Amino acid sequence: MLPEPPWKWSTYWSRSRRRTLLLSNKYRTCRGRLSRAAKARRLRPFRPSRHAAPARADLVHKDEPVDRRTRARELAMQVLYSLDVQGDAAFDCVAQFFAESGADEQTRRIAIEWTRGAWADAPVCDELIKSAAIKWQFQRLSPVDRSILRLAVYQLACCPKIPPKVAINEAIELAKKFSTEKSPGFINGVLDTIHRKLTEQRQGG
Secondary structure, eight states, X not given: OOOOOHHXXXXXXXXXXXXXXXXXXXXXXXXXXXXXXXXXXXTSXXXXXXXXXXXXXXXXXXXXXXXXXXXXXXXXXXXXXXXXXXXXXXXXXXXXXXXXXXXXXXXXHHHHHHHHHHHHTHHHHHHHHHXXXXXXXXXXXOHHHHHHHHXXXXXXXXXXXXXXXXHHHHHHHHHHHHSOSSHHHHHHHHHHHHHHHHHHHHHHO
């Protein structure tokens, strides 16, 4: 089939152009301004096409890596949990646990330091927790909650370089990840009470 002559294309475009002008004038008022219908058409929200191109791979949001100290807190809490359940015998498996954790050397070093400090000062931390959680029996707390509280109280009492707000918030995040739904609120209340008590003691002393 032979192609159509060029003059038909010019006629087609001229008619199309004429039709476009007629439609545009249809929505104009006598003063030449756009009518409400035309403005409404312009204000319609943009709706992307179903066949829109997918997002570029380099622009897709990716999960950021976990902070080194956050990861160290998770490791320290897990070791404290094992020590709470198994006692000092769990220290024999600590080296293997850290080696298999996949954390870098600095993260493991921070976790080991916090674990040893929190476990060594566990009696002092436990007394502070008991004084703050009056309505709760300490032995009836879950081992996970006890481990989170011991680590956070140790950081509040013995780690002045760690801001108290950071220690409390990180403990709440640990509770959200490893404990029950009610644990974050409980841990937040206990740590807030302990923080106020420690602040009063430091100011009074």
